[in-house]
Amino acid sequence: MNATDTELRSPAATGTPAPGPAPTAAVRQADGMAVASFVFGLIGLLAMNLLLGPASIVLAALALRRGTSRPGRARLGLALGVADLVVLACLVSADQTWSWSIG
Numbered sequence: 001m002n003a004t005d006t007e008l009r010s011p012a013a014t015g016t017p018a019p020g021p022a023p024t025a026a027v028r029q030a031d032g033m034a035v036a037s038f039v040f041g042l043i044g045l046l047a048m049n050l051l052l053g054p055a056s057i058v059l060a061a062l063a064l065r066r067g068t069s070r071p072g073r074a075r076l077g078l079a080l081g082v083a084d085l086v087v088l089a090c091l092v093s094a095d096q097t098w099s100w101s102i103g
Helices: 003-008 025-044 049-065 071-095
Strands: none
Touching (some): 049 071
């Protein structure tokens, strides 16, 4: 292998990290908030939407404010949190209950 072959290889192929700034602790924390918001919103559609819906909305807003590198996931968590509250409102207006009932 000559010098031009190694210059043409991508950083991932050579095993060296990609150039650029490493994510700071605040960005990593915001990324975690974005993922947690998405997971809480998704689970909240099925269970505990009174608790997980607002938690998803708050985490998504914090992640977006802190500059997450995953804004799409934070926005999806925000949308799922709002959907949790809409589902809760529909349940309450339909049969005056705060939870799912099967049967």
